Amino acid sequence: MTITQQGTGSTGTGRYADVNGINLYYETHGAGRPMILLHGGLMSGESFGPILPSLTDHHQVVLVDLQGHGRTADIDRPLDVALMADDIAALIDHLGLDRPDVVGFSLGGGVALQVAARHPGKVRRLVMASAGIRRDATYAEILDQQGQVGAAAAEFMKETPMYELYQRVAPRPEDFPRLLDKIGVAMAKDFDFTEQVRGLQVPTLVMAADADMCPPSHFVEVFELLDGGQRDGGWMGEGRPKGGHALAILPGLTHYDIAYSPLFAVAALAFLDREDRA
Template identity: 80%
Template sequence: MSTTQHTAETTAPGRYADVNGVHLYYETHGAGRPMILLHGGLMSGELFAPILPTLTATHQVILVDLQGHGRTADVDRPLDMALMADDIAALIDHLGLDRPDLVGFSLGGGVAMQVAFRHPEKVGRLVSASAHIRRDAVHPELLAQQGQVTGAAAEFMKDTPMYELYQRVAPRPEDFPRLLDKIGEAMAQDFDLTEQVRGLRVPTLIVAADADMAPPSHYVEVFKLLDGGLRDGGWGGEGRPAGGHALAILPGLTHYDIDQSPLFAAVTLAFLDQPR
């Protein structure tokens, strides 16, 4: 173990689990029904700090730093959401959790979805925020920007919160260009999760900002795949999706602040705390 990694482990408030060859960092906060909370790309679990007190008032929250992010060092494999989902499934087993709820934002929302696709028996409920299910759903000008994300951009990001966070907590701060390369490669891959979403058997809340990376219509489309919005809900809710799915488009927010919004915390808790 390198000196930098040893320092990160001894000063951080969390612990590490060795899963699938990844030395995965996680923190546990609060008490109650367990919720695994997954951050966005180039971020870490600590970015949820503004809403963490609200969530931990009634839930045990497990914050995870995904592969190559925050205090979890990168390994020799792509940044693939399916592989990261298997890491989370292994963490659930490692911690002995009984069907915890999964809440994820952006990259974390995609990873949380993949856990529900691949390991539905390990998941209670799912909240996926700002996670589009087709690459072409993203606004075209943003897709063009994503195509420019490579390690060469590291020099231009030195004044950003993402760079500052990585330099402060990463076991190998010099890996930031490598992370950018891998994020860029991942975003360049075409994908369409339509059929996987249609087959979801875990009660799911789809969340988006009203000015998100993809338009609100895309998240309505995702809700329709879950049997949502196709008919009147009825006085007693009898017309709602049979699988217990729901949709929330949050006003006045963007992809860049929804994960820290009290509205996001509120709709998440409202969905997770419904009778089961």
């Protein structure tokens, strides 16, 4: 099917792929080196509409609706970033993509990290935005709010853009309370992806807003796990992290608007399109 992203005029092709036990919806926009773009929780690929024209200028962008989100119906398994990462790896194979870049925000950032950690041979570069790697790095008041997410909150969310989107595009709109339940369970689980980050084998950009769900210091800590912040970078960049990793703290933004900001596209493209230093 032909899809026009709302408010952008960007036209792409929307299809379903039966991969890894799920009927995964994806759209393809633009042409060039492939990039897989992964959205945040309770969102869908179409949420990247404001920045999509910048990303598709020189890239083929594959927008994916993750399990239970957007046009991808839920299946009988938990919402788990590792399982969703295997969906993306299977989609890469299904589409015959040659080591695409994987860019993810929030939930999608966690999935993107797991794609690179679990399937390093399938990824060229990784951008993980606004994705804390430990649950305890999230501000306490946000954890309290996340603890209230569940089916009982569905009635209170009927005026939100997330509910409107789900009702408009989901294969089973009545599943919204179920999605809230599963997200609530997922957010309540403790996690620590320190070792996955430390073991990354692909160049990685750690990105966050300067007023995100975790303090900037947490994202600096993630960068330090990747050999960042250990020494002066040097006149020729010889002191930069050995794996080609980078850090971007975007000014004047929050967790709730970073993925729509032109700065998101600028930072991601600057990292993805730079020439590797010898």
